[in-house]
Amino acid sequence: MASRLGTQLGEWHATGGVAASLADRIRMLLLDGRITVGERLPSERALAAELGRSRATIARAYELLESRGYATREHGSGTRAALPTQRIQRPEAAGDGVIDFTIASVGSAPGMHAATVRALDRLAGLLGTPGYSLDGLPQLRERIAARYTARGLPTSPEQIVVTSGAMHALTVVLAAFGERGRAALVEQPSFPHAMDALRRTGHRLLPTPVTPAAPDAAPSTGGGDAGGWDAAHLIDTLRSQRPALAYLIADFHNPTGATMPELERARLAAVARTTGTLLVVDETCAELDIDRGWTPRPFAAHGPAILLGSMSKIAWGGLRIGWIRAEGAQVARLLAARPSIDLGTPLLEQCIAIELLDDMDALLARARERLSAGRAAVAAGLAAHLPQVAMPRVPGGLAAWVDLGGPWSTALSLAARDRGLLLPPGPRFAPSGVLDRFARIPITWEPEVTADAMARLGGAWRALHAGELPDTTRLAASAVV
Known part of the structure; x- marks a missing residue:
């Protein structure tokens, strides 16, 4: 029987070192709420059999999680998901230019x-x-x-x-x-x-x-x-x-x-x-x-x-x-x-x-104007910084659901956080952890903020495809709006 973690991993594929990539994915599952703090993870042997990987690879992934504070391991109790007590930077406390793309909501109406x-x-x-x-x-x-x-x-x-x-x-x-x-x-x-x-x-x-x-x-x-x-x-x-x-x-x-x-x-x-x-x-x-x-x-x-x-x-x-x-x-x-x-x-x-x-x-006219400008800014940002990624047709609503062309959403989200951009990974929007080839990009922000965010996303995209691993010591826990 598939474990809950195995189900949540969904379409996971290694984007670099297998153990490091697996540890990154489990960490993201924890940070966006799909795995809960304190939840017991499968044994090394069981997860290795489920994923078709060696037990040594699973052991190394668990070691990486433990070394960074995202897991605890006790003899007789197995491995449990955890959060580091000092290393989570929450977006609402970040005053250093963090852009929070987990939020897809227009600002307050002028009136x-x-x-x-x-x-x-x-x-x-x-x-x-x-x-x-x-x-x-x-x-x-x-x-x-x-x-x-x-x-x-x-x-x-x-x-x-x-x-x-x-x-x-x-x-x-x-x-x-x-x-x-x-x-x-x-x-x-x-x-x-x-x-x-x-x-x-x-x-x-x-x-x-x-x-x-x-x-x-x-x-x-x-x-x-x-x-x-x-x-x-x-x-x-x-x-x-x-x-x-x-x-x-x-x-x-x-x-x-x-x-x-x-x-x-x-x-x-x-x-x-x-x-x-x-x-x-x-x-x-x-x-x-x-x-x-x-x-x-x-x-x-x-x-x-x-x-x-x-x-x-x-x-x-x-x-x-x-x-x-x-x-x-x-x-x-x-x-x-x-x-x-x-x-x-x-x-x-x-x-x-x-x-x-x-x-x-007047309220709807103002929202339409903001969304139209935001849509244009996202399209321009994709064309300038991620030319391999096509802008879908967005006739309205809050966001563009962008097909990245491969299962890179979680890794891209991690890399984007290193650049001060909080972007929820595609699997956060799925009941069972799939959809890692998609990312939700809001069209609700001011064009100048969106332009900055898309430049950061482009930097994360280039680093990811150059084989650079994201810095996983500054991950943020956040909701999706």
Whole structure:
């Protein structure tokens, strides 16, 4: 039986010395959360047999991990993953020019300060209330519902539950509808923290592939994209495995940027109804359109689905406002489960969101302008510094899912960190540690920051292909946003 470490290693191939390359890969698995601190690693003999390597190679890799503080070895207890106590440089504490490409989120909207000032007047009218808001302020739920209606999905305020961001929304959904021990279908790649949440609630992940559009693919007209979902695999997995739920990102998929065609949504909704699968559709990127050329309706317009939304990607990541759109009976279950997590979203942030939603057109126009400039900067950076790597078509969303042409993403991520660039490796976005030939490059940063970052990435690329090993003593632990 394959070990968890062997499964997470996935498509690992040595990029230099075999033992050093293996140690680097295990270290990255630990730093991006796929292997946990304290987790027992397979024995030298077992891992050697699983990987088809010599026991001496595995022993040397474990020795390298131990010498750098990333493993502890005790007689009778085996080898366990660890973190060095003094050598982890966290990006939020790095004031020396580190660029954090683990973050794919636009900066705060220009009107954020003015909206906050106006929101204080709204808050003043609420100070005589208890201050708890389990489902959200009525005025905010009205505006969110109206937005869904305008996009082609009639929605009432009673169908909205306001949360503290989309990840909090998913947590509430899983508290109400999760089924420990059951399967959950997820896309591959997908948003890492959503997969972590599903695992934490005891779900077994079933991956279904999503591929990026080719660099020269024609813009979609709504009848299908080049790349995107493998519809046959998706439907067959639903029918054969009958998962309890499916977590999907159907609009500007994170990280590939694909959008699911309308007919595919309708078919998926129909099949999910027959298999008893709850569809949980993350729409945090749904309105981040640059030049897609068509606008699909929200997923639930095609059949039953719980929708997750957020202000973070269109206004500011520091504004922790999200929501759930569900049917009446589902809302009741969500509100029954929520008090075990929290007792409501902060009122001031809800008041700010009300002000911002009243000027949604300007908010989206500003996001489109930023994303367009960021996309151009990434494309220019690839052409200048990584000419062997093609820019995929990115009609909107948060990032470019770049095919590196070989299983180099983890090694490139390590080398980039040596140059002050934090870039999550492709396998972080996969349920089982594959996709090491891909990297997610955000299009959300200012062009001048992106230009600097791409120059650093180019330096890492050249060093990697010249056979230089990355300096693994300054690795950073970070989330992926």
